[in-house]
């Protein structure tokens with residue numbers, strides 16, 4: 554099937570509503586600021602986001618397209634050429650991180666609500682209380698590019714439904730969207746590693762259909778302000794990253 558070479562029909566958010574900061578720059582600045590982290594990335598593709606990781610990094614993708622030295626600046630990098638489902642089923646994730654929890658996870662693999670929710674729930678088993686999980690493409694620009702089935706070259710998929718699901722059914726977590734280009738980053742914090750019974754939320758996805766209400770009601774934080782003055786701007790995420798910084802200083 555040929556894909557439409559555009560963003561798709563049905564404008565939801567104007568490009569001017571996004572910050573001038575690209576999401577890759579957020580990664581670069583986060584790693585510059587917080588240094589070596591235990592980092593898991595689901596969906597690596599060419600390694601554009603993975604290249605910024607510092608510390609111990611693990612990447613998962615069934616079709617890597619890396620053609621440059623993405624390992625630079627890392628103490629360790631291991632890549633698993635498999636789907637995220639196979640990764641979580643077949644790999645001892647804790648062992649891959651030398652028995653330590655994951656500090657930062659980026660979910661950017663298959664962009665359907667079901668898969669991103671499954672990825673999120675799998676990742677949650679390996680976090681500590683100050684971990685941060687980011688999901689890409691939470692602010693879709695057009696209705697067509699936000700469908701679960703891909704018809705447009707630029708496609709964010711229905712990851713937005715995962716964002717709604719977490720907002721509505723996980724009040725224990727803090728969920729905040731950054732307005733970085735081209736389609737936002739969802740930042741999730743407030744994890745409780747002692748929690749044994751994280752509910753399976755997949756059944757709730759079918760109820761989530763109203764994309765316009767989601768976009769209108771989304772609390773979007775300024776990426777520029779977040780990067781300039783992290784703790785003040787995104788209180789919970791900033792505080793979490795601040796605690797992460799303390800933890801890393803203690804560890805080093």
Ligand SMILES: C[S@@+](CC[C@H](N)C(=O)[O-])C[C@H]1O[C@@H](n2cnc3c(N)ncnc32)[C@H](O)[C@@H]1O
Nearest residue numbers: 596597598601602614615616636637661662663
């Ligand atoms: C948008 S790209 C990732 C881009 C990368 N994170 C970056 O920012 O530079 C999405 C990637 O997800 C991978 N992918 C697709 N299905 C997947 C799955 N089930 N599990 C893991 N990765 C998957 C694709 O092969 C593709 O390389």
